[in-house]
Amino acid sequence: MKKYLNIVKKIHSSPFKLTFVSSGGGTNAISSLLKVPGASNTILESYVPYSKESMDLFLNKKPEYYCSLDTCLNMAANAYKKSREIDSKINSKYLIGMAITANLATTYEKKGEHKFFIVVQTHESTKYLECFLDKGKRTRESEEELITGFAISLLAVSCGFNFDLPEIEEEIKLEQINAEKSWKKLFNNKVGYISNNKNNPELIFPGSFNPLHDGHIKMKELAEKKTGMHTTFEICAKNADKPPLTFFEIKRTIDQFQNDESWMLTSAGRFSEKAEMFPNSVFIIGADTLMRVFDEKFYESHKDMMNHIERFNDHNINFLVFGRKVGKKFISLDQIKVPKIITARCTGFEETSFRDDISSTELRLTKI
Secondary structure (H helix, E strand, C coil), rough: HHHHHHHHHHHHHCCCCCEEECCCCCCCHHHHHHHCCCCCHCCEEEEECCHHHHHHHHHHCCCCCCCCHHHHHHHHHHHHHHHHCCCCCCCHHEEEEEEEECCCCCCCCCCCEEECCCCCCCECEEEEEEEEEEECEEEEEEEHHHHHHHHHHHHHHHHHCCCCCCCCCCEEEEEEEEEEEEHHHCCCCCCCCCCCCCCCCCCCEEECCCCCCCCHHHHHHHHHHCCCEEEEEEECCCCCCCCCCHHHHHHHHHHHCCCCCCCEEEEECCCHHHHHHHCEEEEEEEEHHHHHHCCCCCCCCCHHHHHHHHHHCCCEEEEECCCCCCCEEEECCCCCCCCCCCHHHEECCCCCCCCCCCHHHHHHHHHC
8 A cells, every 4th residue: 555655645635525435345445545644634434335235225225236337426426415514614626425336356256247436526527437357367455456546546636636547458437527517506506406498397307317218208298299388307416315416417317308308407306396496387297206206104294295295286286197117017197096185286198198118227227
């Protein structure tokens, strides 16, 4: 670790502060920072959610894969969020969230690839590195040392210093996505939402759209035909319960939309919050999502749930409900127990007019 001593000293002497999280590998990188005097100037907190259960708790959700770019992005976003919570007084430009997830050599031969992902999240950029290692080429210790070199280099650059990446024969993918000014305003709570369309949204289609698929487009077209309104795709970029989206994920999502399609990024996680933000709107919603809106486990109590649902009446919100496959069963609006106070606000599409069992989750799983 002596070769990192001088650069780590520089990092510790800088004004930058860091929350560091690693899983499956990368703990040597944390150790290399903590061993050098002055670490308390830099490290706000470090996490090693090594078990699946611990990672689920850290992310407040169960990832599809524990060693993947998407999971590492979520980890870094949550780490950055924690940095802001821990040191709320410091200028956010000096805060960093850093994450590593890896699948490395161990005492037995693994079926999967040896790989690692590193993500550095700041107030103005998302930087990620991914590398697939030649299996059997290195020991576990050598792979850990390699990750440490990459992690220290990326952190040093984020703190304004130069430190070369390790040189290896395998291909390294390194990319940085810089935030647009409007994105920063949303994350700094200067605005509640941003959009590529100046008109107030009337027909809103909330979702992650990771990825956007034919089923989404069919739902959009049927909803527009029924209402005569123009659809705006809504992506919640930040909410209280889950890691916020990284700038990489934001760009990846909005780049899918055509020039004539409208989209907006919001900070409204719950539908009751969306109702307050966009009164007199119609929401396109899947039956599976509507079931969650009426599920008491997502609220403090039955009374709390009904108070949230009453806001749909207060703000004149209506829903176009599309049937969805839930488990092995196809669920449509007429099979959902809708509270009487908003029954008239829900209009369903029958299975004969729309059925598309493909989900974004399935598409992601088949892609990997």
